[in-house]
Amino acid sequence: MPQDRVEAVDRALSVLSAFNEDDLSLSLAEFSRRTGLYKSTILRLLGSLKAAGFVTLGPDGLYSLGPDLWRLGSYYRRRYLPSEVVMPVLERLRNLTKETASFYVRDGENRICLYRVNSERPMRHHLVQGARLPLEKGAAGRVLLAFGPEPPISSQEVRYLGHAISLGERESEIAAISVPVVDDDGQLLGALAVSGLVTRFSEVACETHLDHLRQEARSLTG
Amino acid sequence: MPQDRVEAVDRALSVLSAFNEDDLSLSLAEFSRRTGLYKSTILRLLGSLKAAGFVTLGPDGLYSLGPDLWRLGSYYRRRYLPSEVVMPVLERLRNLTKETASFYVRDGENRICLYRVNSERPMRHHLVQGARLPLEKGAAGRVLLAFGPEPPISSQEVRYLGHAISLGERESEIAAISVPVVDDDGQLLGALAVSGLVTRFSEVACETHLDHLRQEARSLTG
DNA sequence: TTAATCGTTCTGCTTGACAGAACAGTTATT
DNA sequence: AATAACTGTTCTGTCAAGCAGAACGATTAA
Known part of the structure; x- marks a missing residue:
């Protein structure tokens, strides 16, 4: 297959894409609503994203984007x-x-x-x-x-x-x-x-x- | 399990972490060396990352970080x-x-x-x-x-x-x-x-x- | 020519992720 | 106070999705 992908990764990235300019902090249930995925699934995906510093879990139970995502993202601009x-x-x-x-x-x-x-x-x-x-x-x-x-x-x-x-x-x-x-x-x-x-x-x-x-x-x- | 994760996602993020300040473009073989993963595995992971705009594949066969990763990353700072x-x-x-x-x-x-x-x-x-x-x-x-x-x-x-x-x-x-x-x-x-x-x-x-x-x-x- | 790269394709096996229910805790409504 | 509607989290059997690894042709180097 020329367009081979990994479903779990697709799902994880769709979870990240649930963030947008206005919503910088999201709850588990909100992720579920936006992505259509099951809460148990999202919880595991967020576990990996959190471990990598791509999201952080606040004390209020809301997830936000993490510093490592930003650090990598800033490398993008450096090419230009x-x-x-x-x-x-x-x-x-x-x-x-x-x-x-x-x-x-x-x-x-x-x-x-x-x-x-x-x-x-x-x-x-x-x-x-x-x-x-x-x-x-x-x-x-x-x-x-x-x-x-x-x-x-x-x-x-x-x-x-x-x-x-x-x-x-x-x-x-x-x-x-x-x-x-x-x-x-x-x-x-x-x-x-x-x-x-x-x-x-x-x-x-x-x-x-x-x-x-x-x-x-x-x-x-x- | 309280610390439940998804292996495929862990692998995908470790692929992204292969980028650093000095190396903004990497080849498939280079990914393999840095992550220890098999080339066939990485190819599939990159497929998903590419589809999400997290990496881009240049005409020279080198992968770079993509604009969507950067866009999400810039949301991180907005909380502060x-x-x-x-x-x-x-x-x-x-x-x-x-x-x-x-x-x-x-x-x-x-x-x-x-x-x-x-x-x-x-x-x-x-x-x-x-x-x-x-x-x-x-x-x-x-x-x-x-x-x-x-x-x-x-x-x-x-x-x-x-x-x-x-x-x-x-x-x-x-x-x-x-x-x-x-x-x-x-x-x-x-x-x-x-x-x-x-x-x-x-x-x-x-x-x-x-x-x-x-x-x-x-x-x-x- | 040989050898060592590269990126890509294919497949059988097995493990890991999924769906979904069930859970307890919290907030809202009555 | 009692219900209802939410949270987030844990558990498990089933199934398929992703992995390892080999094999491939195309380049490039020696």
Whole structure:
């Protein structure tokens, strides 16, 4: 079998996936409801996850995600541009544009928000780290598609311009501008983006944002 | 059995634990060497891990950690003080002291380095995020112990002083000063610390570092 | 050519995990 | 107070799922 898996592991990972942004602590019964697995089964799975430091059991009987999961997870980002390099760039972009600045990388047919610095405006595009978004929609997605391997014909324009602008493409209220970050070897590393309320992205605002983006993207590579 | 586990899950997690700070991409054979498991077994385990987005298989046949592992891992930190709050504080501390600044939380009988901003000096204490260190040794450890639940009698002095200083306690070359970060309810959230080469921590330097630490710790809670 | 890798496929045997009931403890409802 | 509806946990017989190990072809090195 080419797609061979281990059911017990699948189950254990589905237990972990029961956590989400809003629910950081879950009870055994809650796991059972979300996964559809039996409590006795989950208890054993959690036993292994706990032993590995992937979850911790609080004194209130609620399970939370553990430190070892996080430590391993933080290794993921290290393959790309490190935090020390990208974060100052995003902060500069946020200060220059007053909008939310972010850095995306490609993951198969999706894009992942690896770093972000949210705008400080009351009406802001609030991005979540690790969010998985489609490649086809949104400025950063289309940039990753256009400058990645096997770019579709439809992305010819993005390649030519060297940037992408999205006005309410993925979410109707949100506009975004994105430019690629390219290696010395021409390898695509990711996409820088600035995003905010669509009505704030006038033609002239887009121009200045784009200038800042281009400059910062250059500063990332060489 | 009170400590019931699932072997397949234990194995899968031991496969993940084969990754470390230096080796972010591993081959199947390398997994086999490190875990002692058979290649056929590992292949199936990786199948499940890959399906869940916990690992990704590169075109070179090497496995790396996946984005979903990272996304879940980042939820771990959210239970504590979020990055947006702690990081600026650490940066200020680093700028004020020119030493490495860090934020620790307790995890059972250990402490975890949740956030850190490394010093920019050539001879610096280079901390790794997620590092698990003992509670008994080191300034931050003793602070977490003293202000946590069930503090031992030996930590009376730390409680009284409101800080801990370690001169070569855990590592002979490293000195550190740490203060607790306490909730509005008096709940211990973590420990702020500044650390560096032991010879730089003169009595007068300790005093000024301590002032900065106290001030920033206060700014964290309100 | 030989030898030592690599990743992948296949199979019989056995062990380990599952379902489900039953348990005691706690909280909510009446 | 008494019921009901929840918790989390323990136990066990049955069954299949995962393991060990060999065998495979494809690379790469000597």
